[in-house]
Amino acid sequence: MTELSRILVVEDQPLLLLDLIDQLAELGFEALPAGSARTAARLLDTGIDALVTDIELGSGPDGLALARLAARAHPGLPIVVVSGGICPSPAELPPGAMFIAKPYSVDAILAALRRQALCRAA
Structure with missing residues (x-):
């Protein structure tokens, strides 16, 4: 899996959610918004x-x-897991997942996602 086109974005702060969704859309990605983990869990199989x-x-x-x-x-x-208040230990993340502290750039998020996709495709 090296092609990224549909990205599920989960953020409970509406302005941050809309900002990242808009930035991804401008770059040609289909970003699916979710404001909670419960909503996102229902979208995992889409x-x-x-x-x-x-x-x-x-x-x-x-x-x-x-x-x-x-x-x-x-x-x-x-x-990619993000936060402005919590810095998880590597053991708290799923294997292969990456943490990026807020504030982040869309470029940093995409680079982390692409790096994971390439590593797993190899």
Whole structure:
């Protein structure tokens, strides 16, 4: 899996969610928005190519739980976990997932996703 086209973006802050969705769309990606881990979990089986999730998602499961669920359901799925307040240890991330601290750039997120996709395709 080296082609990324459908990216599930999970963020509970609407402005941050819309900003990343818009930036990805401008670059030609189809970005699926989700404001919670519960909503995102329902979208995992819709043919996504990658997941970008914040850790702190308000009430309910957090982004780390979602990332682990996604990794179990779709081994090899490129996953980027972001946060402005929590810095997870490597053991808290699913194998192969990458953490990027906020504020981030869309270029940094895409580079991390592409790196994972290339590594897993090799």
